[in-house]
Amino acid sequence: AQSVTQLGSHVSVSEGALVLLRCNYSSSVPPYLFWYVQYPNQGLQLLLKYTTGATLVKGINGFEAEFKKSETSFHLTKPSAHMSDAAEYFCAVSGHNNDMRFGAGTRLTVKP
Amino acid sequence: ETGVTQSPTHLIKTRGQQVTLRCSSQSGHNTVSWYQQALGQGPQFIFQYYREEENGRGNFPPRFSGLQFPNYSSELNVNALELDDSALYLCASSLPTKNTGELFFGEGSRLTVL
Numbered sequence: 001a002q003s004v005t006q007l008g009s010h011v012s013v014s015e016g017a018l019v020l021l022r023c024n025y026s027s028s029v030p031p032y033l034f035w036y037v038q039y040p041n042q043g044l045q046l047l048l049k050y051t052t053g054a055t056l057v058k059g060i061n062g063f064e065a066e067f068k069k070s071e072t073s074f075h076l077t078k079p080s081a082h083m084s085d086a087a088e089y090f091c092a093v094s095g096h097n098n099d100m101r102f103g104a105g106t107r108l109t110v111k112p
Numbered sequence: 113e114t115g116v117t118q119s120p121t122h123l124i125k126t127r128g129q130q131v132t133l134r135c136s137s138q139s140g141h142n143t144v145s146w147y148q149q150a151l152g153q154g155p156q157f158i159f160q161y162y163r164e165e166e167n168g169r170g171n172f173p174p175r176f177s178g179l180q181f182p183n184y185s186s187e188l189n190v191n192a193l194e195l196d197d198s199a200l201y202l203c204a205s206s207l208p209t210k211n212t213g214e215l216f217f218g219e220g221s222r223l224t225v226l
Contacts, residue, residue: 043217043220044155046214049214092154098145099145102155103154
């Protein structure tokens with residue numbers, strides 16, 4: 001069955017520092033992988049997705065993620081954090097049942 | 113382009129009561145999915161509707177039921193509310209592209225069960 005595990009429920013970085021949010025997946029078939037962001041009191045918004053093709057995926061707001069099959073990983077990065085990046089980030093994998101399976105989330109805090 | 117809208121935004125119920133949550137999908141989207149997000153957790157899939165038929169269901173009991181209307185709007189009904197049903201309920205609309213498509217989420221309905 002498809003699932004994702006997010007490593008670290010909380011990540012804190014300084015403004016301007018590298019952001020790295022970790023996600024590992026489990027899937028019996030080639031996975032479709034997603035990163036969503038949730039700002040306080042809002043719904044989720046898609047940052048980026050991997051379906052097929054290029055393994056380095058660029059998304060909105062300067063984020064990117066690399067699909068590594070050998071490591072079963074899909075980590076999210078951003079070279080330089082901005083205060084506005086503070087939010088909850090969710091990794092997800094598409095399931096067999098027309099569903100999206102989300103990780104538990106990583107809360108990103110950006111310090112001035 | 114109108115986004116996904118949900119109502120009500122907040123509501124409080126007591127154990128045993130019933131609740132109906134409503135969702136209007138984004139313009140042009142004919143597929144609606146419902147998710148439950150408990151505090152501090154990721155969203156959990158409840159079910160999906162496509163062309164007014166249930167098109168997939170997660171591990172939720174039958175007291176969670178839904179409807180989709182010809183205009184693609186949707187309702188989530190929960191009967192015999194339990195304390196553990198307290199959560200943010202998210203509606204998401206999409207095009208039926210076999211999970212390669214993007215989900216467009218509303219801001220959710222926060223349900224508190226006392």
